[in-house]
Amino acid sequence: MRHLPFAPLPLTILVSLVAMPTYAQQNTLIVEAHRGLPGETLLTPQASPAPAADAAEWLRRVNGVEAIRMGGHGLDPVIRGQQGNALNILVDGGYVFGGCPNRMDPPTAYAPLHSFDRVTVSKGVTTLQYGAGGSGGTVLFERNAPDFTRNRSPQGNVGATYDDNGERAGMYAHLVAGNPQGYVRVFGERQEASDYEDGSGQRIHSGFETTSGGLTLGMTPQEGTEIALGIESVRERDVKFAGAGMDSPKSDNETVRLRLDHAFSDTLRMEHRLQYTTIDHEMDNYSLRTPPTMPNGMPMQRRSPTESDTFTLKSMLEQQQGDSDLRVGINVLQNERDADIINDANDILLFNSWPEVMTRQSGVFAELDHYLNDSITVSGGVRVDYAQASTNAAYKTSDAGNIAANFYRSAYGVEGDLDHDSVLVGGFLRGELQLNPSKTLYASLSRAERDADATERYFAKGDWVGNPTLDAEAHHQVDIGVIHQQENARWEASAYADRVNDYIYRDSAIVAGMNRGNPVTLYRHIDATLYGVELSGEWRWAKVWETRGQLSWVRGDNLDDGGALADIAPLRGQLAQFYQRDDWEVGLTARFSDNQDRLGQGEVATSGYVVVDAEASWQWNDVTLRAGAKNLLDKTYRDFLNRNRSAGDPFLAGEMSGQALPLNEPGRSLWLGVDYAF
Template identity: 35%
Template sequence: MKSQWKMFYMCCSVVSVGVQVSVQADESPLFVEVTRGALLDTSVSTFTSESVAQKPGSDMAELLRSVNGVSGTRMGGRAIDPIIRGQQATQLNVLLDGAYLHGGCPNRMDPPTTYASGDSYDLVTLFKGSQTVLYGSGGSGGTLVLSRHKPVFNEQGYAATVTGVARSNGEGGTLSADVATGNDQGYFRFKGEVADMDSYEDGNGDIVRSAYRSRAAALIVGAQLGENTDLTMSYDRNEERDVLFAGANMDSPESNADIYRVKLEHRFDSGTIQQMKAELFQSNVDHLMDSYSLRDKVAGMYAPSSSDTRGGRVIFDGWLGAHQASFGADYQSNTRNGLVYSYPANMPMGQLWPDVTIEQVGVFGEVNRTLSARNRVKLGLRYDYITADVNNENDVFMMNQTAATLYGATPEQQREYNIAGFTSWQHQLNQNYQLEMTASRSVRTADATERYMAKSNWVGNPWLAPEKHHQLEWVLSNTDKSPWSLSAYYNRIDDYILRYRDSSIERYRNVEAEIYGVEFEHQHRLNAQWLLNSSLSYTLGNNLDTGEPLSRISPLTARLQALYQSGQWGAGITSSLVASQSEVCLASSDCAGLDVTPTSGYGLVDLFADYRLSPAVTLAAGIDNVFDKTYRVHESRDDVFDPTPLQVNEPGRSVWMKLSGKF
């Protein structure tokens, strides 16, 4: 087994420039050979669980912040909220092994990636932009698919991986295990993780409220019902305890998530249809946040909430003549409830979600055809019928208010009939150069918070129109011995859902907007031991109604990396350079946006190394933020209701060590 942590860094840049990587269960190659002379899919990045999990992170989104064009907001040590090309929250589709999960906090203390550690899933597939219609409606910013596969057993009929991580800054770590037993006819698999971290220090040596405790476990059972039929059932339990948030006026003493899944897969021996997959899921989140129990206060607020999602899909894969096709239907229903109470009076002060249900029924199809040795086209089309209802809009809370009075009228059921699709053309200019062009339309419905939040200082808009994203993307790539990729994209958005501040009240309205940018990635192998990677991303966003910038847009970011591998040893250095961000929409200005302040640029250096102690055991170590810089990610969160808000600083210097064994 070669050095595994390096695979994560390489996948971030190499796969997205069109390199096809095949990683076996027992091998993670350091230097990936480039597939030449063939059309490549440049729209998708894939990562194995081993490669993603090697660099320690609090959750999946923190790990993916190393991918070019991907960022993430920070409120504390846990629950990084991913951003892809300037889009976030429900502009992204996140599937946890086929299941949708919507968090229990309207302020996104628990986005879906909170409930997914690096070791929880076997494969991560990342679509940037609107490149597929197979994974639900919306997805204008991108789609993140986390999946699990049937385990590969040794001769004794079992497979086991145990990993331990310790970190100095925050004085804590994680312990995870993945144990499976079975054969071709069936298997049992258990995944578990325990994580405990104290609050970290920033580069100034100041303590940042960021401690958390997390427990996660999953039981997966697989059975072969017939020669061509497989059944998989799974149950996940995630528990978050005493999670502190420097970027909010509340913490989360407790949050629980339960996910149930049933999957049936059948392969046909002959005929047009080659494969059928049917999936059902149920995810339940119970969340509690308050402003006193973890802050040594005798009074404050608390807010219990729930978010229950159920759904499923059926999809068929096959050939229609010379066309490779996938088509099917899906369903999703999310119900959310939440109230805010004063403490210790226990009086209702507002509604997070007044018994809100949003249902989506969709039908979809994709067709892929190779026109010639140099040309390939891909088409996708999707239709969604969406309804949004609220039931407790007339319940009375503080000062005889109701949700309906805050909205200005009693909302009726909202219905939407949304059509989305894309067309992509790949053309190989010659043996080494490939051009890809994609045009797409995606439609994102307003989420429960944007529609129905009902507090005196935060009010939703039940009559929001859905966002219509019209995107163009061009990718020029070179798959020679030193592969590179240059991407440019433009996204014109009708009815962009803008969150803004109106006389100290957070509100939502539709505006016209645009988001555009460029990305560049390059890899160069110096010799058999040294590999160089570089990447750059730049995004801009504008409110076309006012001419002001959109809030929380990533600044120009570049990364340079050198990797070394020789025998049992590996080492590397990564330098990240981030420009200042002055194109802002400040909450304190006439723009009334969500940016706290312009942010300064910064440079970081990370070091890492590993040593293969035996064929099964690897020891890795590293130093993040070697020079103990004080910095903050521009998009990171603040307490939007604080009169003097401050963004959350990132951790200062941190030494980490990771020991993993695979048996």
């Protein structure tokens, strides 16, 4: 690994790092900068209310976006009951694939929130330009190019936050300086936290430390042209995971980005993005917890070093002509992963768990927006990708005599060539009808294919085996919705249904000769459906009062075996009341969830809850002060998606082995924040 994965490619490409505007206070509970397409939400991180441990925890404020918690950091986003590579998550123009097969470090763990100018959340398939898949949705963390023709130099912001539950402290700083011909941007962010306590005072194994920083040099030689080169690093240390059998004492991320944007005219432009990112991730079951012991009393110390290198290329041409906007382009996405499991007591390699896995997708796309008249827009597109996957170490014998190919043969009867290739076809058709100045209807049909990831296809150890024969999932989805917008009120209602052929289903079964007769985690295909509804609204009344509400519900059905899909959140939402006057804002929010006893594989039922949050903010010139209390009444509760059971594998589990952990959310958390924008 650690080599550029391709022969020379077109050198017109990207690194995105960008300018920082001066941010005014946003008088909304969920800070929405503006809305783009129906079903799309654009957020401004710099105006966020309560501090968040990472970007995924922050995203949970968006209606219909959930996250799986394993500890205090590294929450894993879920949209419409889908996660992993069913979501296209791009960090400043490129993909970042984590180093943990159990998803301790999803892409959002490497997205330092306050360094971005905006975050776009799209549910379902609304565009094809970011790659194959994305059936659940797309999340873009973006940095904008600075505009020194209108804004002063230097510009930026600095800030700090503190949360007393877990003594979580954070600070960040960003600076952009330059002129209309070029700029430099630097940013840094740091957070450190101890274990938090739930509402009953129970300590949750959840502390972490993370530091990030970056530098971008950009040139804007003429209006409409930008060339930028950037580097970025993230360092995670001593990250604890109550919901897993290991912790992560170390995880290092390095990223290099190149970007070129050029406007040939008012109607023709191109954009190019190139990104290469590396992750060195280490896990063990003894550095941050007490390891289990063998029958002879010796500690069972296990360590798993991993590497994940990801290359992203996007090149797109956009043409505006008459009543149409046309976008055509290419994408290349390649990831190389390698992981081992080592017995550190005697330095024996037990498993090649990711046996030098390579996945690659190369595709072309075209999409068109056509404006029939002032009130009707029709959009559509198609993309085709060639997907490949291979493993270079499946026949390598570990020190303990384990061979990944033998696991595949025992679990699935697979022998010989383990390489995979397929053609992925996706597309969408969407219509928008503006009935009047305040009401818009929309509907869309889409198809998206998602190929198996490295873990689903090739992971290999005694109790968990990927399936090299997996086909791609095929999602066929319909979305409908209505948006009503007036001067003092806004509401939106949407519904969706997704019929999935060859859904990649994680299951468990007894496999002869494996795992000492205990169940083995396996993957197979089923047919499935996912469907749900989302409601949201805001109402400003009596000039100073604002009422906001959200509600989301999703259901996932296993059509082959009956029952539920895993990781499907119950009915949930929130209701908030805010008082806003001049530079002040105070409010209460009630977050609620129904109980969930409709369980997927290995899940634990949860009870419903209502949790109250309070917050206030005050802006004085360019300084914004915020304070509040999350879980004001100190309630003991847990989200259904939390890892409420630890890995029962005695080779990996630590002091929590075999327990159905009550991985509760934090109890009362008193927090403060200050931000200075200049």
